[in-house]
Amino acid sequence: MPGTLTMGAEKVYETIILGGGAAGLMTAAQLDDPSAALLIEGNAQLGAKLLVSGGGKCNITNVSVSPEDYVSDAAFVTSALRAFGSEALIAWLRQRGLEPVIRKEGQYFCPESARQIVALLEKASREIARKTSCKILGIERMESGWRVKTSCGRFETKRVVVATGGISFPRLGATDIGYRIAESVGHTIVPPRPALVGLTLQREQAFFKELSGLSTSVEITVAEKTISGNLLFAHKGISGPAVLDASLFWQKGRITIDWVPGFDWEMFRGSKKQISTLLPVPRRMAKAFLKHLEIEDKAAKQLHSDEIARLRSLNAYEMAPAGTFGYSKAEVTRGGVSVAEIDPETMESTLARGLYFVGEVLDVASRLGGYNLQWAFSSSFVCSRACSRRKNPLH
Ligand SMILES: Cc1cc2nc3c(=O)[nH]c(=O)nc-3n(C[C@H](O)[C@H](O)[C@H](O)COP(=O)(O)OP(=O)(O)OC[C@H]3O[C@@H](n4cnc5c(N)ncnc54)[C@H](O)[C@@H]3O)c2cc1C
Incomplete structure (x- = not known):
């Protein structure tokens, strides 16, 4: 040789x-x-x-x-x-x-x-x-x-x-x-x-399970980085490009998800339409979050100010993932x-x-x-x- x-x-x-x-x-x-x-x-x-x-x-x-x-x-x-x-x-x-x-x-x-x-x-x-x-x-x-x-x-x-x-x-x-x-x-x-892996959920997010298969556009803030993109509700937790990117920076502790980035709440408040049709997320997801926030799905203009305040928490939903999907999926x-x-x-x-x-x-x-x-x-x-x-x- x-x-x-x-x-x-x-x-x-x-x-x-x-x-x-x-x-x-x-x-x-x-x-x-x-x-x-x-x-x-x-x-x-x-x-x-x-x-x-x-x-x-x-x-x-x-x-x-x-x-x-x-x-x-x-x-x-x-x-x-x-x-x-x-x-x-x-x-x-x-x-x-x-x-x-x-x-x-x-x-x-x-x-x-x-x-x-x-x-x-x-x-x-x-x-x-x-x-x-x-x-x-x-x-x-x-x-x-x-x-x-x-x-x-x-x-x-x-x-x-x-x-x-x-x-x-x-x-x-x-x-x-x-x-x-x-x-x-x-x-x-x-x-x-x-890293570049899905995140698993705590008990407080148990209601995400029923949304498995749905995808929505979000902004995730983790370790002072904000990542925009799609989030996918998966059987084991949350996944999709925005979550995978966020996982690169997540170790332990809380992340913040904006489920409705840039949503115009002022326009929303005056609308006669039903909340679940106005929120820019899949309808099934809107209904699940309304239930979680204990808000009835009604015309937006019927919302009380405390309900509006609770709904606005969709811009800054805090959660602490339990862990990741692990090396087999990373x-x-x-x-x-x-x-x-x-x-x-x-x-x-x-x-x-x-x-x-x-x-x-x-x-x-x-x-x-x-x-x-x-x-x-x-x-x-x-x-x-x-x-x-x-x-x-x-x-
Ligand atoms: C599902 C998936 C999709 C991805 N998609 C993309 C993408 O589209 N774009 C992108 O930029 N990155 C992507 N990545 C990441 C990218 O593939 C890796 O970062 C890249 O392959 C790393 O290259 P590497 O050569 O360092 O390691 P590897 O490609 O992992 O190569 C290491 C090699 O060493 C061998 N090896 C390890 N241990 C031993 C041992 N003890 N004896 C003999 N051989 C051994 C392995 O069999 C392997 O072939 C993806 C990763 C996965 C898992």
Whole structure:
């Protein structure tokens, strides 16, 4: 194998990439000397999460991506986004025959199916050796590099790129191996938690259950951030884009929901129409909230001032979610390997030479809209460039 050293009977790879998701595949695709590298993936198939992302069409990135879009250290994410931002990513994909399309709110998707981007990444990284259906168990530092322990043997390498993602969606192969590898060399792990996930309810919101399936436009305020979008009443709690985005900032405690953002109460007060037809929410929902507020569904102009005051609480409904739907439903993991110990120009550990972290395994997360995949691709790009430049990772 060109570029691969042989010590005794064992090959020594230039680079071993752990994880064949978005970040691992992009790292592989950008290496100058892929024939000297190995990619290891636990699933039989590469890019399992990519295939289900964006409802099967993969929301690849966004027209506008900036460091402020991320829950992380903005200074840390800046260099990777500058080096390979959304324009560069789109140009790179176009050069390889994929023409992403903007579907909504600046979000780029695959034109037909997420399979298209997985096929493109597989093709772009085809020269790299692969071991699939192979569980990564850990790494060991050696005098001149690293030994990777897996369910299909041990492999030696000069450098290791950890692209094993977060711990969301274990059914698609997610494990905590990236965190364990990081901890084994002394890295700090920012406590992980599920994000972009639905929220479960306390007893006071038991009446939401009967609204399951309804969707309405809301504004949610959490941790001093206000998020607009749709909320979906789900069987287990509340979900939908606004709730998923809010979950990124929620840890414990109260959130405030404006069920009728911008509603004109003055116009409403003088109306002869029934309250449930005037409120800009599904009728079944209006009736349930009226019952909860102990207000009869009558002509709006018949409302007493104390009833109006109670109704106006719909602009600032406070509730404390009981928890989240958990990792099995969370689109991302917030937290992970602390970026304080990673070089933002290369994604290399500042604690262990020759060890790199890319993608969601790092403490970088964002809202819906293509930002999480953009991060996976940007961080992988700078890592690959650094690996290709530095022939000897130990110097
Ligand atoms: C349902 C869903 C929809 C999403 N939609 C979007 C979207 O449209 N746009 C967007 O920007 N983001 C989306 N995301 C988030 C996005 O998919 C992730 O942020 C991104 O895939 C992270 O890339 P990664 O390569 O870091 O991790 P992953 O894609 O998770 O890849 C990590 C890989 O490592 C492998 N691995 C882990 N542990 C081991 C082990 N011990 N041994 C061997 N292999 C291992 C895994 O099998 C996996 O293939 C979505 C996520 C989900 C779950």
